[in-house]
Amino acid sequence: MRILVLGGTSFVGRSIVTKALDRDHDVTLFHRGRTGTDLFPGAERLRGDRDENDLSALEGRSFDAVVDVSGTVPRHVRHAAEVLDERVGRYLFLSSNTVYASGAGPGADESAPLVAPEWDSEVVGARTRGPLKVACERELTSRFGERATIVRPGVLAGPHDNLDQFTYWVRRAAKGGRVVLPGDPGQPLQVLDARDLAHLVVRLLEEDRSGVFNAMGPAAPLTLAGMIHTCAAAAGTGVELILVPSGTVKARFPLVRPDRIREQFFQRDTTRAREAGLPSTPLSTTAADVLAWDRGRGEPPLRSAPAPELERNLLDYVLRSRPSLAARTPPGPTVTDRHAL
Numbered sequence: 001m002r003i004l005v006l007g008g009t010s011f012v013g014r015s016i017v018t019k020a021l022d023r024d025h026d027v028t029l030f031h032r033g034r035t036g037t038d039l040f041p042g043a044e045r046l047r048g049d050r051d052e053n054d055l056s057a058l059e060g061r062s063f064d065a066v067v068d069v070s071g072t073v074p075r076h077v078r079h080a081a082e083v084l085d086e087r088v089g090r091y092l093f094l095s096s097n098t099v100y101a102s103g104a105g106p107g108a109d110e111s112a113p114l115v116a117p118e119w120d121s122e123v124v125g126a127r128t129r130g131p132l133k134v135a136c137e138r139e140l141t142s143r144f145g146e147r148a149t150i151v152r153p154g155v156l157a158g159p160h161d162n163l164d165q166f167t168y169w170v171r172r173a174a175k176g177g178r179v180v181l182p183g184d185p186g187q188p189l190q191v192l193d194a195r196d197l198a199h200l201v202v203r204l205l206e207e208d209r210s211g212v213f214n215a216m217g218p219a220a221p222l223t224l225a226g227m228i229h230t231c232a233a234a235a236g237t238g239v240e241l242i243l244v245p246s247g248t249v250k251a252r253f254p255l256v257r258p259d260r261i262r263e264q265f266f267q268r269d270t271t272r273a274r275e276a277g278l279p280s281t282p283l284s285t286t287a288a289d290v291l292a293w294d295r296g297r298g299e300p301p302l303r304s305a306p307a308p309e310l311e312r313n314l315l316d317y318v319l320r321s322r323p324s325l326a327a328r329t330p331p332g333p334t335v336t337d338r339h340a341l
Helices: 011-022 074-087 129-147 165-175 194-206 224-235 260-266 271-275 283-296 308-321 323-327
Strands: 002-006 026-031 044-047 063-068 088-094 148-153 155-157 177-181 191-193 211-215 239-243 334-336
Touching: 002 011, 011 026, 011 194, 063 074, 063 194, 074 088, 074 129, 088 129, 088 194, 129 148, 148 194, 155 165, 155 194, 165 177, 165 224, 165 283, 177 224, 177 308, 191 194, 191 283, 194 211, 211 271, 224 239, 224 283, 239 308
Parallel strands: 002 026, 002 063, 026 044, 063 088, 088 148, 148 211, 155 191, 177 239, 239 334
Antiparallel strands: none
């Protein structure tokens, strides 16, 4: 199969290209050439810039399928659809879990209400990412109809992650000891290995499937505390969670959601994707692979990490307020009672 990947050299795209090549597909990468230039020497490369409407390298080319990893605003999708048109069989778009409106409730599937599309702005941020993706989806379906496939991932994890949300907890749990958690340890959580997402994407192309698919994981229910303990176990360490009320901490800790409504973004139904072949790599495997990759790259500063002194200050406050806690040696995986600050 001749597959065009719009993007393909960063985290998610890299996983998809790797899987497609492993499956002996003929892959062409279209990207700006700013990252990953040494990757995939066997794949064809085309240069262009979607932000500048420069897709001239795609003119006159035909493909069995296209995977759009880099489309973030509706103009990107509209322009790609105009250039490729009937010269591509299936168009698979990587959307986002952020397209869903709040309040659908736990277990909502692909039919849950979406946020209103954003057509008038191309500024991508926390408030606009979901609306822009909704607009991208509408551009795609209006042009390709049954030849359109939409995959909506949630939080992704794995080596080469460029957002660092899961990586933060892997690195922190690997240090062991007392870990500050400003949130509910029982908070539901969905984290998917990016390599599982790649498997699903390639499978959908191979089977020429249309429709919308929620891509979240793992398959078994997971909590925030469970994730941290799994990361510690993968590193061979033990952690003790020191709980503080989330309302007292202004800084954002990765994957911690402050209210029940936002928790629902970690409780999507993934039945359709599972039936289509979405696998579930054990979280312990993902954590071990991320730990090895992070250490191999020298553990650089993380973009999603709270300041180290914040955790130290919170921990010092708790230990001063609870002398009995400060006097004892931290045991293995446990959860300490919540402390009010």
